[in-house]
Amino acid sequence: MENETTNILIVGVGGQGVLLASELLSETAMRAGYNIKKSEVHGMSQRGGVVTSHIKFGKKVYSPIIPYGEVDILISFEQAEALRAVDWLKKDGVVVTAKTRLVPPIATGGKFHYPDDPIADLKKKVKKVIAVDAEQIALELGDIRLVNTILLGGISTDLEFDHKLWEEAIRVRVKPKFVDVNLKAFARGQELAVAIKKAMA
Amino acid sequence: MRRFLSGNEAVARGAYEAGVKLAVGYPGTPSTEILETLAEEYRSIYSEWSPNEKVAFEVGIGASLGGARALVTMKHVGLNVAADPFMTFAYTGVNGGFVLISADDPEMHSSQNEQDNRFYAKFAQIPFLEPSDSQESKDFVLKAFEISEKFDTPVMLRMTTRISHSKGIIEENEPVKIESVGFKRDMQKYVMIPANAKKRHLIVTQRLEKLQQYSEETELNVIENNGSKIGIISGGIAYQYAKDNLPDADYLKIGFGFPLPIEKIRKFVSSHQKVLVIEELEPYYEEIIHAAGIKIEGKKYFSRLGELSPYKVALGLKEAGLLDKTAGAQIAPAELFPRPPILCPGCPHRGAYMALKKLGVAVTGDIGCYTLGVLPPLEYLDTCICMGASIGNAIGMEKVGGYQKGVVAVIGDSTFLHSGITGLLDAVYNKSNITVIILDNRVTAMTGGQQHPATGYTLMGETTKRVNFIELAKALGVESVHEVDPYDYQGLIKTIEGEINREGPSVIITNRPCVLMPKRIGDRPYRVIAEDCNGCSACFRIGCPAIASSKELTEHNRPKAIIDPVLCTGCSLCAQVCQPEAIVPTGEPVKVK
Incomplete structure (x- = not known):
């Protein structure tokens, strides 16, 4: 159908860099010639709360919101957030999540419980789960904020964009002095996803 | 050039292309980024933050009467504050084009209510336009200025959070050439004493007839004919959700929402087997269409609460028998801990709430980050109504002896300047015994850090005079004014306790900046x-x-x-x-x- 779209949902916690990741992805899709819309809500609800960004691209895009159960790729910056969003995924959808664990004060008081192993729970629900220790890699590369580019590198293996377009998007959207390290982070994410997929196959 | 812009950024671009000379507003989600974009990207336009929406609206009127195109931005509840000039400006009409952006917040992502401001346009009898994506957000600004000047009327562009904050691809154009026409004295038109206003009211009704004709003819209200027996009448983001689900139905897409094109609607309805109205929030179209004796269905299937979504529209269409299966799966929320919004680490508001809780007083609240003091684990805030309400609320509660342990109003710096000063004046004038805490973090924090009259900077980044809260409170007649460090827990308790036990109104000002300000506290963790x-x-x-x-x-x-x-x-x-x-x-x- 004309309005068939590729749907990507990015989730995380306020301050993790969800919005930059969705900007880079959108920029790349636009450069690849797609029509694209994305939606996220900022404001009060984002003070330490859950941040979600919907991205839809294709020939024709109507609303910027993905229907439940229609997400092709779920990118999560935090493992429990991946679990929270997993029901948005299509049957054969892919999850790429950072292994980051952010336990809010409310889940330390006894009333609420942070799941013991969200990634194991995810794997019970979805076949394709790629869990990456993105924080560790980011620290190795010298900046914790690189988590988003590492995850993008990871999902790039599920999208058909030319590598050149990703690189252009990073060059346009990232401050010049951080371009090289972001390109490295992107490549690390890519390698890791390929290796994990190989192991899963 | 093609660019990927949010609805708000597209409105700013539209203002630039429309030759706007002055843009003014007060920050408020989801409208804030319009003026921020103008101040950053389109520096040829004079833009400013006013202390509140009423002043902003009046500045906009002045610019219009001065002969230039003016843009005024605010969130939906901001128009309540500006309603006074808004209602009468509808009578006088414009000189240079005047466009009001009303950014509504269905779902209350960051608001105290979800009022549907389409009714405001009908109330004031001025036209409103409603875009359904970023491209239209830009195009409709240009269209709105044309309509404003052609029909001598202020025009409202109604945005919603989903349109303001979603991004899409837009095509940029060169700005149009507009010459400012200058002020032309016309007392009968602009001085609204009863004798003149009576004549202007007649002109408003005559104008409405012309606008009705325009609504029937304009391409802003467009019929999409796909040869279907099913017809959908929709506008704004709801139109997109409908298209997601029923791409092949016939549509009457409403871009010009007041007055509605009733004859076009009548014809559209009579040529289809079944017609549904799909609109977010209130049954605004539906009521007008019903009143014209046209048979349609709408809110029977679609909730008037919160935002719509592709999923909610699918459910409604299914119930109406227009969709066999719902798009997507059933909602199956994972049972997980919540992540409620919370005060940031190091937030200077935290200390105030800790102290107030310790003292057990009643706390009337206001609009800002500090409203988060109501959430666990602090849970110590008793009211939140609207901008500036905390002080008046406290006065009334204290006058009736509503809470024996004392009544304290908490209000932020920007909110105090917005509409708290008059409340404090009332407290002095009428000898109230309340304590007002001005939580001065030196920025409009909740909306992302905007300047205001006490920050020392303008929207366009110039340095300017800074309001001194201590001097201001004293000038209003408050005798007991204290500045305290909100990181000093015992000191806070002592100061507040002293003031609640004292006769007469007092003001306590906390003096630590927002932790998200560019210059962080930077102490050792x-x-x-x-x-x-x-x-x-x-x-x-x-x-x-x-x-x-x-x-x-x-x-x-x-x-x-x-x-x-x-x-x-x-x-x-x-x-x-x-x-x-x-x-x-x-x-x-x-x-x-």
Whole structure:
């Protein structure tokens, strides 16, 4: 159908860099010639709360919101957030999540419980789960904020964009002095996803 | 050139292309980014933050009467504040084109209500336009200025959060050439004494007839004919959700929402087997269409609460028998802990709430980050109605002896300047015994850090005079004015306690800046000495995101505390409530007092 779209949902916690990741992805899709819309809500609800960004691209895009159960790729910056969003995924959808664990004060008081192993729970629900220790890699590369580019590198293996377009998007959207390290982070994410997929196959 | 812009950025671009000379507003989600974009990208336009929406609207009127195109931006509830000039400006009409952006917030992502401002346009009898994506957000601004000048009327462009904050691809054009026409004295038109206003009211009704004709003819209200027996009448984001689900139905897409093109609608309805109206929030179209004796269905299938979504529209269409299966799966929310919004680590508001809770007073609240004091674990705020309401609320409560332990109003710096000053004046004038705490973090924080009259900077980045809150309070007649450090827990308690027991109104001003300001506090983060922590959980109860429970337990099986050194700003409030003195600055394991 004309309005068939590729749907990507990015989730995380306020301050993790969800919005930059969705900007880079959108920029790349636009450069690849797609029509694209994305939606996220900022404001009060984002003070330490859950941040979600919907991205839809294709020939024709109507609303910027993905229907439940229609997400092709779920990118999560935090493992429990991946679990929270997993029901948005299509049957054969892919999850790429950072292994980051952010336990809010409310889940330390006894009333609420942070799941013991969200990634194991995810794997019970979805076949394709790629869990990456993105924080560790980011620290190795010298900046914790690189988590988003590492995850993008990871999902790039599920999208058909030319590598050149990703690189252009990073060059346009990232401050010049951080371009090289972001390109490295992107490549690390890519390698890791390929290796994990190989192991899963 | 093609660009990927949010609805708000597209409105700013539209203002630039329309030759706007002056843009003015007050920050408010979801409208804020329009003026921020103008001030950053389109510096040829004079743009400013006014202290509140009423002033902003009046500045906009002045610019229009002065012969230039003017843009005024605000969130939906902001128009309540500006309703006075808004209603009468509808009578006088414009000189240079005048466009009001009303950014509504269905679902109340960051608002106290979800009023549907389409009714305001009908109320004032002025036209409104409603875009359904970023491209239209830009195009409709240009269209709105044309309509404003052609029909001599202010025009409202109604945005919603989903349109303002979603992004899409837009095509940029060159700005149009508009010459400012200058002010032309016309007392009968602009001086609204009864004799003149009576004549203008007649002109408003005559104008409405012309606008009705325009609505029937304009391409803003467009029929999409796909040869279907099913017809959908929709506009704004709801139109997109409908298209997601029924791409092949026939549509009457409403871009010009008041007055509605009734004859076009009548014809559209009569040529289809079944017609549904799909609109977010109130049955605005539906009521007008019904009143014209046209048979349609709408809110029977679609909720008037909150935002619509592709999924909610699918459910409604299914119920109406227009969709066999719902798009997507059933909602199956994972059963997980919530992540409620919370005051940032080091937030200077935290100390005030800790002290107020300790004192057990009634706290009337206001609009800003500090409204988050109502959420667990602080949970210490008693009211939140609208901008500036805290002070009036406190006066009334205290006058009737509503709370014996004392009544304290908390209000932020920007909110105080917006509409708290008159409340404080009332407290002095009418000899109220309340205590007002101005939580001065030196920025409009909740909306992302905008300037205001007490920051020393304008929207366009120039330095300017700074309001001095102490002098201002004294000038209003407040005799007892204190400045306190909100990181000094005991000091806060002492000052507030002294003031609630004192006759007459008093003002306490907290003096720490927002932690998200460019210049961070930058003190050394604190840490927990595990062997000294007794698991009392006093530090958990101040609701700081930097404090979490450790896996290590005390001998009584209670979790000890740990502090995330990346998040901690070193405000020291947790150390001040730690009885065993187990919380200390990093790198210096000495006890703090």
